[in-house]
């Protein structure tokens with residue numbers, strides 16, 4: 001006769017037809033009674049809805065599997081999950097298949113720039129966190145395969161867990177994050193080339209268990225190189241936010257990234273001017289240390305909106321929960337990021353409502 005543990009093992013492996021999860025994962029086995037003398041096992045199983053064809057099919061499978069394991073007779077009783085349980089398991093339900101082709105694909109937003117060091121990654125991580133603060137479901141792909149920086153910027157110390165065939169992204173401040181940095185040892189440089197790059201990027205979309213997302217942000221590598229191009233061709237419907245510094249030449253270079261976006265039919269939804277000025281804490285005076293006018297000029301050139309201008313300032317560091325590049329909600333920049341995030345959400349949601357998609 002099977003022991004309770006063995007029954008759990010056998011039945012736990014069976015998939016719930018409603019939730020598409022193993023019964024062991026949803027804690028669906030509520031009771032097990034074993035009557036050894038009668039070779040009988042009775043079970044209480046929770047399902048999403050009783051009295052359905054799904055229940056019937058599950059019933060059949062359970063009986064079949066237990067009989068295969070040598071049980072003579074099986075008694076089954078079904079109860080319904082509580083709404084809380086159901087919500088929990090539904091929310092975690094795998095987004096089966098490919099995020100790129102899924103009908104409920106999130107809004108993809110790539111953060112691009114013409115050149116390096118203008119603050120793409122800083123803006124990416126803070127926008128992601130700010131969108132999450134607005135209650136959105138947010139994912140972030142650090143698509144800078146060689147020069148990944150997102151894990152350090154967000155202070156991520158864990159690594160993603162692999163479950164079956166899928167990689168579970170790391171959750172940080174309500175943002176699901178994936179980065180090449182999670183898959184290299186000891187901060188060693190990544191020397192993959194050519195096709196591997198595209199492959200890596202593809203697997204970030206297809207092999208990562210993103211679950212349900214409203215927004216998936218992509219922190220692009222600088223410039224208009226191969227990864228940027230891969231992203232452009234891989235994501236037919238991608239929006240872009242272009243980052244520039246206020247210097248007029250920076251805006252020229254950024255315009256190239258914008259032109260690339262437009263060529264690949266990506267929609268530039270706005271420009272963010274970073275390092276826009278330095279504001280003295282003492283006098284409140286603004287100094288335009290990196291020049292002036294680059295952001296508005298670029299926005300005009302790309303016929304898009306200037307979403308915001310971020311001054312020079314570092315986040316307040318917190319030793320207990322170290323995330324060196326994340327601005328607090330109450331920080332001067334945290335508030336500007338909040339405004340930019342709201343604008344982006346507004347643009348995307350309006351467009352969705354207008355196109356009915």
Ligand SMILES: Nc1ncnc2c1ncn2[C@@H]1O[C@H](COP(=O)(O)OP(=O)(O)OP(=O)(O)O)[C@@H](O)[C@H]1O
Nearest residue numbers: 116117118119120121122222275310311312313314
């Ligand atoms: N508004 C700001 N005030 C102060 N420092 C900033 C600001 N924005 C970015 N930085 C700093 O500038 C540096 C470059 O920023 P970041 O790494 O975000 O740029 P990037 O465009 O992603 O660079 P790369 O092209 O190398 O990927 C970082 O050290 C970052 O902390």
Ligand SMILES: [Mg+2]
Nearest residue numbers: 120121144149
């Ligand atoms: Mg970067």
